[in-house]
Amino acid sequence: MPERELDQLFDELETLEATVDEDARERVAAVIDAAEDVEDEVAYLEDRGAFGNVIRGYDRADITETFLGSLLFGVPMAVEGGTTEVGAFFAARPWFLAGTVAATVALVYGVLYVADIQDVRVKDPLLGVLPRRFVGVISISLGTAVVLLTGWGRIDWTAPAVALGACVAAFFPMAIGAALGDILPGS
Structure with a gap:
């Protein structure tokens, strides 16, 4: 996923987090954490070049x-x-x-x-x-x-x-x- 699309996804998730009730806010926060983990893994794999496939x-x-x-x-x-x-x-x-x-x-x-x-x-x-x-x-x-x-x-x-x-x-x-x-x- 290109970096711009990830930034847009995080912005939308943060907006959603601010507009929902407490129960849903916790679920959105968990989704944000998972998306950040995916972003970190993608960056790690891209740094490995030919390895990491x-x-x-x-x-x-x-x-x-x-x-x-x-x-x-x-x-x-x-x-x-x-x-x-x-x-x-x-x-x-x-x-x-x-x-x-x-x-x-x-x-x-x-x-x-x-x-x-x-x-x-x-x-x-x-x-x-x-x-x-x-x-x-x-x-x-x-x-x-x-x-x-x-x-x-x-x-x-x-x-x-x-x-x-x-x-x-x-x-x-x-x-x-x-x-x-x-x-x-x-x-």
């Missing part, structure tokens, strides 16, 4: 942003030989593999819903509880890791434990990139 839903544009963020962080993992070494390390230590998966899931949740980078709202959760954006970021980044590492010949599924470990090693940064790629444009 309210993000709802999860559509094709979000899926594309998720995929591109995943690729941006994942291509270096696919060309780096150390990813397979980490996969071998994880194959010998399944607790580290499980811990990395848990840390990845927790970090993605934190980036999306806790870090307050954007105001991400949950709309139409899957099965009534799973946020679509969260499921999308996790599944797209994991799928991209598997397809990219396999397609580029970086892993060999004849040694599935090592291949899985390498995919999890790539999944970690790819999931963070996917989450950031999705929410930073603010769609």
